[in-house]
Amino acid sequence: MTTARYRVGGHVLCVQFVDADATAELIPSFRPFVLEEGKSDDEPLFTMTVDSTYRYDGPRTEVGQFDGSGNNYGVYRMPDGGYQIEMSNPRGELCGILTADRLFRKCTTQLLREEWTNRNFALNNALMMAYAFSSAEQQTVLLHASVIRKDGYGYLMTAPSGTGKSTHTYLWYKNIPGCDLMNDDNPVVRIVDGRPIIYGTPWSGKTPCYRNIQAPVGAIVRIQQRKKNEIRRMSPVESLAQLLPAASSMKWDERVYLGVCDTLSAIISSVSIYELGCLPDAEAALLCYSTVRIKNWELGLGFKGEWLKR
Numbered sequence: 382m383t384t385a386r387y388r389v390g391g392h393v394l395c396v397q398f399v400d401a402d403a404t405a406e407l408i409p410s411f412r413p414f415v416l417e418e419g420k421s422d423d424e425p426l427f428t429m430t431v432d433s434t435y436r437y438d439g440p441r442t443e444v445g446q447f448d449g450s451g452n453n454y455g456v457y458r459m460p461d462g463g464y465q466i467e468m469s470n471p472r473g474e475l476c477g478i479l480t481a482d483r484l485f486r487k488c489t490t491q492l493l494r495e496e497w498t499n500r501n502f503a504l505n506n507a508l509m510m511a512y513a514f515s516s517a518e519q520q521t522v523l524l525h526a527s528v529i530r531k532d533g534y535g536y537l538m539t540a541p542s543g544t545g546k547s548t549h550t551y552l553w554y555k556n557i558p559g560c561d562l563m564n565d566d567n568p569v570v571r572i573v574d575g576r577p578i579i580y581g582t583p584w585s586g587k588t589p590c591y592r593n594i595q596a597p598v599g600a601i602v603r604i605q606q607r608k609k610n611e612i613r614r615m616s617p618v619e620s621l622a623q624l625l626p627a628a629s630s631m632k633w634d635e636r637v638y639l640g641v642c643d644t645l646s647a648i649i650s651s652v653s654i655y656e657l658g659c660l661p662d663a664e665a666a667l668l669c670y671s672t673v674r675i676k677n678w679e680l681g682l683g684f685k686g687e688w689l690k691r
Contacts (some may be wrong), residue, residue, distance in 0.1 A: 382397055383397075383405075384397050384398070385405040386415070386425070387411050387414040387415055387416055387583075388414055388416045388593075388684055389569065389580070389583065390516070390521060390580040391510075391515060391578075392425075392512070392519070393423045393424070393425045393426060393523075394429070394508070394512065395428040395429070396408075396427040396430075396431065397429070397430045397431065399430060399431060399559070400431055400432060403431045403433075403500070404506075406685045407431075407501055407504055408504055408505055408583065410505070410583040410584070411508075411583045411591075411593040412437040413583075413591055413593040414582075414583055414593050415439050415602060421524070426486070426512070426515050426516055426649075427488055427511050428487055429485045429489070429490060429507065429511055430487065430489045431489075431491050431492065431504060431592050432489055432490075432491065433491045433493065435491055436479070436491075437459070437465060439460070440460055441458060441460075441465055442457060442459075443455070443456070443457050450586075451471040452468065452469060452470055452502075453468075453473065454466055454467065454469075454506075455469070456631075461482075462482075462483035462485070463480070463481055463482045464479070464480040464481050464485070465478060465480050466504050467471075468506050468507070474494065475493055475494055475500040476494050476500070477490055477491055477492050477493055477494075477499075477500075477503025477504065477506075478490070478491045478493065479506075479507040481511060483636075484636075485510075485511050488507070488511045489584070490503065490504055490507040492504065494577040494578045507581075508628070509523070509567065509584050511639070512569075512638075513629035514631065514634075514637050517630070517637040517641050518571065518646050519571075520571060520572035520638075520643070521569060521570075521572075521644065522571075522641055522644045522645065522648075523567055523569055523628070523663070524537065524569075524570055524624070524627050524628055524629075525566065525567060526538055526539045526564075526566075526601075526627060527538065527547050527562075527565045528550070528563040528564045528581075529550040529553045529554060529561070529562055529563065529567075530559050530560065530562075530563050530594075530596050531553070532559065533594055533596060533597070534598070534599030535563055535568075535595075535597070535598055535599060536553075536598040536600055536601075536602065537579065537598065537600075537602065539601065539604070539623070539624065539627040540604040540605070544604055544605070544606060544607060545564055545661055546565075546604060549602075549604055549657075549661075549665065549666060549669070550562060550565070550665070552661070552663055552665065552666035553666045553669075555663070556663045556666050557666060557670050562588075562590050563579065563590070563592060564581045564582055564584075564585050565585045565587075565588035565590045566584060566586030567582055567584035567629075567691065568581060568582055569581060570598060570644070570648060572644060572651075575647075575651070575652075576597060576651060577598040577648045577652055578598065579595065579596055579597070579648070579661075580594070581595070582637050598648070599652070599673060600653045600655060601620075601652060601653075601655070602654075602657050602673065603615070603624075603654070603655065603656045603657065604659065605658045606660075607658030607659060608660070609640075609658070609660070609666075610657075610659045610660055610662075610664050610665045610668050611657075612655055612657045612672050613655065614653055615656050617649050617650070619654075620649045621642075621645055623656070624649070624654070653673065655672065655673060657669050
C-alpha cells in the first residue's frame with residue numbers, strides 16, 4: 382500500500398492506494414497540492430482508501446438518484462448513518478462506489494472499470510464529495526464557480542452550467558490588465574480569522590486550472606444572460622437563495638446542510654454579492670469590474686439594490 386498526502390483549502394487529505402494498479406498518477410490534478418513528508422503533522426480532514434476488493438453487502442436505503450454534468454450519482458444511506466454513492470459516467474456505466482462513515486472521515490473507493498478515464502473520474506469525484514461533506518462543519522464550502530483574481534482579490538462568478546461563468550471570467554482576463562484565473566469550476570471558500578478566503582483546488586471542470594493559490598474574496602457575482610448589461614447588489618436573503626444551489630451540499634443530511642448554510646451566512650455578512658445580467662461582451666466585464674471594485678472600496682454604504690446600467 383502506498384500513501385499520498387495533499388493540502389487543499391488549508392485541509393490535509395490522506396489517500397491510501399491498496400490497488401496494485403492505482404497510484405497517485407491516477408489523479409494528476411492533485412500534483413500541485415502534494416504535501417511532502419514531514420511538512421505537516423495536521424490530522425487529515427479525511428482518509429480515502431482506494432481498494433477495489435472492498436465489499437459492503439449489508440442493508441442500505443436509497444436516498445435518490447442525482448445528475449451532475451451528465452453523470453449519475455446514486456446515493457444510499459446505511460443503518461449506521463454512513464453513505465454509499467455509486468458513480469456512473471454519461472453512458473450510464475457504473476465506474477466506482479464511494480463508501481463513507483456518517484462524517485465522511487473514513488472513506489473507501491472501489492474502482493470498477495479498467496479504463497484510465499473512468500478510474501480517474503471515479504476517484505476524482507469521490508475525493509471531491511468526501512472533501513465537501515467532511516469539511517461542512519469547518520467553515521469550508523465547495524462552490525460551483527469560476528474565479529478570477531485581480532489586485533490580490535478573488536472574484537467568484539456563479540451560475541448554472543452553460544450560463545457563461547467561464548466566458549465572463551475570460552472577458553475579465555482579456556479586457557482588464559493584471560487578471561489571472563484561479564479556478565474555473567469548483568474553488569473552495571473558507572472562513573479564516575473571520576474573513577472569507579478563496580482557494581484553488583484540484584477540481585476545475587473542463588479547464589485544466591489546478592493552482593495551489595489563495596486570495597481574500599473580493600465579491601461574488603451571480604450571472605444571468607440578458608439582452609443588456611446591468612448589475613445590482615443583492616440583499617442578504619437574495620444572496621443566500623442564489624448561493625445555496627452553487628454549494629456542494631446534501632439537503633437531507635442536517636449536519637452537512639446546516640454547516641454549509643452557516644458558512645454561506647458568514648460569507649454573505651463579509652463580502653458583497655451581486656446579480657449581473659449581461660451579454661457576452663467586453664462591456665459586461667468592464668461594468669462588473671468597475672462596480673464590484675468600487676463597492677468593495679466604499680465600505681458601509683449599505684444595501685441599495687438599484688440597477689446600474691451601461
